[in-house]
Structure formats: structure tokens, C-alpha cells
Amino acid sequence: MKTIRPVQNLIDEFRKLPTIGPKTAARLTYFLLKAPEAESLKLASAIGNLKSKTTVCQQCFNIAERDPCFICDDNRRESKLICVVEEPLDVVAIEGTGRFQGFYHVLGGVISPVAGVGPEELRIQELIERLRGGMVEEVILATNPSVEGEATAMYIKREIERQIKGENPAIRITRIARGLPTGGDLEYADKVTLSRALEGRIDF
Amino acid sequence: MKTIRPVQNLIDEFRKLPTIGPKTAARLTYFLLKAPEAESLKLASAIGNLKSKTTVCQQCFNIAERDPCFICDDNRRESKLICVVEEPLDVVAIEGTGRFQGFYHVLGGVISPVAGVGPEELRIQELIERLRGGMVEEVILATNPSVEGEATAMYIKREIERQIKGENPAIRITRIARGLPTGGDLEYADKVTLSRALEGRIDF
Numbered sequence: 001m002k003t004i005r006p007v008q009n010l011i012d013e014f015r016k017l018p019t020i021g022p023k024t025a026a027r028l029t030y031f032l033l034k035a036p037e038a039e040s041l042k043l044a045s046a047i048g049n050l051k052s053k054t055t056v057c058q059q060c061f062n063i064a065e066r067d068p069c070f071i072c073d074d075n076r077r078e079s080k081l082i083c084v085v086e087e088p089l090d091v092v093a094i095e096g097t098g099r100f101q102g103f104y105h106v107l108g109g110v111i112s113p114v115a116g117v118g119p120e121e122l123r124i125q126e127l128i129e130r131l132r133g134g135m136v137e138e139v140i141l142a143t144n145p146s147v148e149g150e151a152t153a154m155y156i157k158r159e160i161e162r163q164i165k166g167e168n169p170a171i172r173i174t175r176i177a178r179g180l181p182t183g184g185d186l187e188y189a190d191k192v193t194l195s196r197a198l199e200g201r202i203d204f
Numbered sequence: 205m206k207t208i209r210p211v212q213n214l215i216d217e218f219r220k221l222p223t224i225g226p227k228t229a230a231r232l233t234y235f236l237l238k239a240p241e242a243e244s245l246k247l248a249s250a251i252g253n254l255k256s257k258t259t260v261c262q263q264c265f266n267i268a269e270r271d272p273c274f275i276c277d278d279n280r281r282e283s284k285l286i287c288v289v290e291e292p293l294d295v296v297a298i299e300g301t302g303r304f305q306g307f308y309h310v311l312g313g314v315i316s317p318v319a320g321v322g323p324e325e326l327r328i329q330e331l332i333e334r335l336r337g338g339m340v341e342e343v344i345l346a347t348n349p350s351v352e353g354e355a356t357a358m359y360i361k362r363e364i365e366r367q368i369k370g371e372n373p374a375i376r377i378t379r380i381a382r383g384l385p386t387g388g389d390l391e392y393a394d395k396v397t398l399s400r401a402l403e404g405r406i407d408f
Contacts, residue, residue: 003296004269006257010250016243017232028221029254030293033267037255039220044251046214050233051241053210063237065208089234092207 007033059130061106061123063088071095071104078102080137084127084156086110086144094142102140105130110148111155119155127156131164131171138172145178211237263334265310265327267292275299275308282306284341288331288360290314290348298346306344309334314352315359323359331360335368335375342376349382 003011007029014025032040056062057069064070071077071091081102085091091104107122131139141156143149157173164171179197180189189197207215211233218229236244260266261273268274275281275295285306289295295308311326335343345360347353361377368375383401384393393401 004258004267004274006250006253006269007267010247010254013247013250016247018235019228019231024223026293026296027223030267030291031222032251032254033258033292040251040254043214043217043220044248046210046217047236047244047248047251049210050214050236050244054208054237063208063211063234065210070208087234088237089230092230 060104061108061126062091062104076101079135081140082127082130082136082138083140083142084153085142086149086152090142102138107143107152110143110146110152112148119159122152124156124159128159128163131160132167134168136168136171138174140174140176142176145176264308265312265330266295266308280305283339285344286331286334286340286342287344287346288357289346290353290356294346306342311347311356314347314350314356316352323363326356328360328363332363332367335364336371338372340372340375342378344378344380346380349380 010029010032011022011025014020014028015022020028032043054063054065055067057064057067057072059068059072062069062071078101081100082105083094083100083102084105084107085094086107086109088106091106094100094104105123105127107124107127109117109122111117111119111122127139130136139156139160141153143153153175160171160173177200178193179200180186180193186194214233214236215226215229218224218232219226224232236247258267258269259271261268261271261276263272263276266273266275282305285304286309287298287304287306288309288311289298290311290313292310295310298304298308309327309331311328311331313321313326315321315323315326331343334340343360343364345357347357357379364375364377381404382397383404384390384397390398
């Protein structure tokens with residue numbers, strides 16, 4: 001026995017979260033024990049409301065308060081641009097740049113044979129359906145620059161070519177640039193990143 | 205606006221916790237969004253139950269399910285030994301060693317003029333009262349080896365000498381040992397730790 005049940009319960013629940021190890025779980029729990037009860041109740045209710053007050057946008061498959069989401073519902077955005085990402089957090093990251101005015105499409109993951117995720121588990125066919133009709137001029141594949149992200153981007157590119165190119169031959173398929181991160185150090189960059197930075201060099 | 209309200213709410217609540225920065229808060233929130241709702245409800249209820257199902261032991265001031273706590277209520281433990289710690293988590297750490305069979309006394313913090321915590325905010329007078337009657341033979345001061353922890357230990361030592369030594373002259377006041385941590389490297393130890401390790405050397 002390590003500690004009393006209500007405390008151990010919460011430590012165990014915190015430990016199920018990513019990046020939370022046993023020590024952090026205990027620290028968070030004892031922090032809440034010391035904090036005013038109103039604080040922990042606010043946290044508990046925010047967690048309780050998370051699922052009940054959110055839904056999934058049936059157009060872009062992002063987490064939303066209503067369907068369609070506020071991005072898909074925004075007619076000032078450019079409907080000729082679709083940015084394909086893995087997860088809702090990627091939308092938050094790209095929105096944070098303020099440099100993208102098109103629409104999104106959230107795949108819900110990446111193709112990963114190891115994790116048992118095939119293309120049919122992702123929103124790939126839904127993306128293809130959105131591209132029918134010829135409204136979209138460019139699809140930006142913004143999956144992560146990881147092995148699975150690259151493979152998923154490649155798979156989507158082929159599916160668009162196979163299913164859409166016939167009816168919309170002008171459609172552009174682009175991939176977010178890879179290279180040195182800003183503030184990064186050339187000396188410490190890994191070989192793959194440095195090779196990509198060289199290959200992707202642009203006129204200056 | 206970064207993200208929708210129920211999501212941002214939870215991110216904000218997570219950020220109030222120690223060791224949780226904005227990125228981790230977002231990651232935890234999106235993890236819960238993807239996890240089955242039952243999981244997040246279990247977490248929410250564990251947080252909700254934390255305060256309502258716990259109390260503070262009025263003997264040792266540790267977090268407890270009932271008063272007195274299961275440690276203070278255990279008559280197989282040695283009543284002549286009291287270990288003084290800063291926080292409930294310290295009790296968990298010492299219990300984890302399995303090497304201490306006495307009772308505890310949780311101060312609820314350390315004397316810290318910077319944070320505005322004086323001796324009267326801590327359970328120091330309650331400790332003194334527990335030492336009356338002469339049952340206790342040794343008080344182990346196990347506050348942290350930090351500036352505040354040392355100062356608090358020193359303050360408690362003086363109070364015991366002033367208030368208790370008269371009626372119980374044989375009472376021992378000890379301090380947990382300082383030295384090199386197991387698995388540590390002498391070469392990388394800071395000067396204070398190394399000096400303490402030398403001063404505290406024992407026959408081998």
C-alpha cells in the first residue's frame with residue numbers, strides 16, 4: 001500500500017495521460033490536495049464538459065462546438081485551398097501562424113501498419129469526396145515529416161491522382177517544406193534534415 | 205481565438221497545475237478528446253472525490269481517509285520515534301523505503317520569509333505538544349536539504365530544546381544524513397554536497 005485510496009485513484013488516472021510519469025502524477029495530485037477545492041472542481045468540470053460540449057465537424061473532421069465548425073462555416077476563407085493534417089492539434093498550430101486562409105481536413109491519424117491503422121481508418125475517402133466538383137485548386141499535404149506521415153502523404157497523393165485528376169487535371173498537390181528549423185543550428189542538424197534543406201534550397 | 209471554448213477551458217485548467225506548460229496542457233486535452241469518454245469521466249470523478257473523500261489526520265496532519273490516519277492508528281509502530289517532514293508526499297517517499305517504523309508529523313511546508321510563511325503557519329506547536337509526556341525518545345528532522353528546510357529544522361530543534369528538554373532531557377533530535385546520492389558521481393557532485401559527504405563520513 002502506497003497511499004490512501006482517493007489519492008491513489010487520482011494518481012492512477014493521471015498516469016494514464018501522455019507525458020505524465022508516476023512522480024508527476026503524485027505531484028499533481030498533492031498539488032490539488034493543497035489547492036482550494038474550487039480549483040479541483042473547476043478542473044473536474046472542464047474535463048467532464050470536454051466531450052459533452054464538443055462534436056466533430058462532418059466537413060473537415062476537426063473538433064468543433066457545432067457542425068459545421070467555425071472554420072468551415074467562415075465564408076471569407078479561400079475555398080480553393082485545403083490543408084490536410086493528421087490531428088486537431090495540427091490545425092491549432094497552423095492557425096497560430098496566421099498564414100493560412102484556406103480550409104482544413106483532419107485525417108484522424110496516419111497510416112501505420114505497426115499500430116494497425118490502414119487508410120480506411122482515416123478520413124481519406126472523405127477528402128477525395130471533398131475534392132470532387134473541381135472547386136479545390138490546391139491540396140497541401142501537411143502530415144508530419146515522419147516515416148508514417150510521409151507514407152500517408154504519398155498514399156493520399158496517389159489516391160487523388162487516381163480518383164480526381166481525371167475530372168480536375170489542374171489540381172495541385174503540394175507538401176509542406178522540410179529544412180532547418182528557424183533558430184536551429186546547422187552543425188547539430190541531422191543528416192536527413194540537412195539533405196532536405198539542401199535539396200529544397202530556393203533562390204535568394 | 206485559438207481553439208473552441210470547451211477545449212480552451214480544459215487547456216487553461218491544466219496549465220494551472222505544476223510542471224504543465226501550454227504545450228503539455230494542449231496535448232493532455234487532445235489526448236482526452238481522442239480517448240473514450242469513460243476515461244475522461246473517471247479522471248473527472250477521481251479529481252472530484254479527492255477532497256470530499258479525504259481529511260487531515262489531527263495527530264500527524266497527513267492526508268487521510270479517516271482521522272486518525274492508518275499510520276497513527278497502527279499500534280505495531282514505534283511510538284518513541286517521530287519523523288518530521290514538510291509535506292504528505294514526503295511520508296509516501298519514506299514509507300516507500302520500508303525502513304521507518306515510527307510515526308510522522310507533517311509540517312505543511314517550511315518557514316519561508318519570501319513566501320510569507322512563518323513558524324505559526326506550520327504545525328510546529330502541534331509537534332511540541334506531541335512531545336510532551338516523555339513518550340518520544342527521538343525526533344528525526346527530515347525536512348528537505350534546502351535553505352528553507354535547514355532553517356526550519358534549526359528552528360524546530362531550538363523550540364524542542366526550549367520547551368521540551370526541561371521535562372525530557374534524554375530526547376534525541378536527529379537530522380537525516382546528507383551526502384552523495386546513491387548512483388551519483390563524485391566528479392559531478394556540487395561543492396556543498398561533497399563537503400557534507402566528507403564531514404559526515406562514517407567508519408567502514
